[in-house]
Amino acid sequence: MSASIASVGILTRLNLRRERIIAPVTVVILLATNAATVSSITTLYGTAAERQSLAAGAAANSAFKLLLGPLEHLQSTAAIASWRAGLFMIAATAVCAALMVTRLTRKEEELGRVELVRAARTGALAPIAAALIVAIGFALVVGVGMAALMASAGATPTEAAVVGGQYASTSLAAIGLAALTAQVATTARLANLIAVSTVLGGYVLRGVADAAGWEWLRWTNPVGWAQQMDPFGANRWWPAAASVAFFAVGVLGAAWVNGRRDLGGGLIAPRPGPPSSSVSSIGALTARLDRAGFVGWAIGIGVFALLIGVLVNAATELAGDNPQMVDYLHRLGGPGELTKVFFAVIMTYLGFAATAWAVTAVSRSRSDEAEGRAELLLATSVSRSGYLGAQLALVVVGIVVLLAVSGLLVGVGAGIVTGDWATMFSAAVRAAAVQISAALVIGVAAVAWYAAAPRFAVGGGWAMVVGAFLLGPMGELFGLPQWVRDLSPFTHLPAVPSAPMHWPPVVVLLVVAAVLAGVAWWRFRRRNVEGK
Incomplete structure (x- = not known):
């Protein structure tokens, strides 16, 4: 032995x-x-x-x-x-x-x-x-x-x-x-x-x-x-x-x-792929490689979103009986009707889930490069700009789709228990849509980490997700000062649907995401590709 x-x-x-x-x-x-x-x-x-x-x-x-x-x-x-x-x-x-x-x-x-x-x-x-x-x-x-x-x-x-x-x-x-x-x-x-x-x-x-x-x-x-x-x-x-x-x-x-x-x-092996492939572009290949992981995340987030929608009545009734909880929810989700405040708060958490998926997508890109697969692709007609552009497009589209699914399924769940389908759908979808800009900042920043310092891409991505979570929703519980909480992009979002839409912070966050995408593109074109 x-x-x-x-x-x-x-x-x-x-x-x-x-x-x-x-x-x-x-x-x-x-x-x-x-x-x-x-x-x-x-x-x-x-x-x-x-x-x-x-x-x-x-x-x-x-x-x-x-x-x-x-x-x-x-x-x-x-x-x-x-x-x-x-x-x-x-x-x-x-x-x-x-x-x-x-x-x-x-x-x-x-x-x-x-x-x-x-x-x-x-x-x-x-x-x-x-x-x-x-x-x-x-x-x-x-x-x-x-x-x-x-x-x-x-x-x-x-x-x-x-x-x-x-x-x-x-x-x-x-x-x-x-x-x-x-x-x-x-x-x-x-x-x-x-x-x-x-x-x-x-x-x-x-x-x-x-x-x-x-x-x-x-x-x-x-x-x-x-x-x-x-x-x-x-x-x-x-x-x-x-x-x-x-x-x-x-x-x-x-x-x-x-x-x-x-x-x-081993005893269980993945099913082999087809002998030939119809994938004709780096974007299609990137989507194919991330498809299984994305579907898994979408199912998990979707089930959670549906359950949250079903719980909307019970949660708001519970909060209504507790003045301290009502005050806490209003601090996080703004003024207004308690159901809409609940949507504003819960969609922030689903926004963090979307950013977590983005980090896993960047992790796969990092693994591809470490294993030499990225080097092989770049030895073909695939350009560096096209390769990184595919990663950026995947993160952007994936975040948008995950939050859209979240909003729709929360609306479905809430519509089932309340019967007010139009109001619930409108509130849930708007609450989900406003999270996109903040989620994109973290998701694109993770790609920028990969483009600039691939060895720190995964750790840096997760650090941003966890940091934004602890400084954002958890920051209110921990009593952190406002300037510290402002380090999280989610803190700056308007509390839709409980509060009116306020475009300037959303636009600023989208500009920040675009700048980070530009930095990622510029840096990836100039650094060495790390192979085996």
Whole structure:
């Protein structure tokens, strides 16, 4: 056994170095999001009466149960915050852990690095073991951080420990799953798709169980097992054993498959493309390469947008019973009717989702260049201007389409529950359209990062998305000064539809995006292309 994991310590240190930016930033984002939730709960539901109103109002709605689960415990701010963010954040943490495992295993193998490592005095299981050690550390750090956060919000030591156990155990299950899918799938993208779909599918099954009353569905997946731990009620640890067992089975399965496959091989491979192609331009090729990822993002954002539309009545009724929430929504979404304020606020979040997709598109362009594919394309009749223009066009069109889909589906959901189709469609679409200019600034800036400094393109893009989010909507919760919040382009947008349209900031943001596009074009034409 020792021979099979030879050099695991060296590889673990190497993985820690590779994750020195992504992992800490992910931990900070997860903790900051929950901290913002705790802050908002403290402000909006500080009294027992306000908590009872929440439990009797929106929390009793089936759509809220589908999204968040039932609100069963009202004894502290920590209990309410755990309900508001808990299950969704638990699933999000598990997804991040799964992506980390794939990134450190199958992605490295796909790039040819594992072959180089295995050529040295390295055990066959050492790359997997090193990835698991780092991912387990990530899960434990997040678990401890969430426990400390809940303790600061009024949870007892036992309650806080069980909350931390929810995050850590669910992430462990996702780690075991990702370890297995990374051995079975032949590409990192396919391995991620299987692992992430399984985790999110469990979240959906748990939601169906809560909305429909089918409690047995909770026992079918790790997210449901985390819910059964019930930190502010039963305080059960034993459901976490199911996640730990799931982790163990996944790791053992990964080790077994690893010993019986060729390096670079797997059981599930992407379908081969056609023998000939009708793609005749760099723009068409760029769209083809990003099609699968874009469709996945569009489906995810669309489902969320539809659900938000369905919740519009429950959310506005809930806010109407809480003066602090009404004041908070008006600070974020402007004056006017509460439904329109809700649209203005929620569309900002969907705007950030569109910018996140743009960064993933830039990440693929960066990978193409790092792997030498961009160099091959530029050796043909494709010009540098055409190549970068295709990337810019993809980002611009993609952001516009994603926000259009968001507006339409929010309008559909709101129209279904209110019956006022014309008003809901108009409000939702206008709220979505106004986000385009701010989203384009970040999306085009990510392309400019790629054009100017490709090694920092992905990190710089995500830093802009996270920074704009923390300084924008979260900045209000954290009480940041206005000049700091103004660093986010979304802060400058008019609060349509609750406030009248104000064109100057939109025009300025579009000009900024155009200038960034010009800088990207100028810089890409003058720098060296990085190949293998």
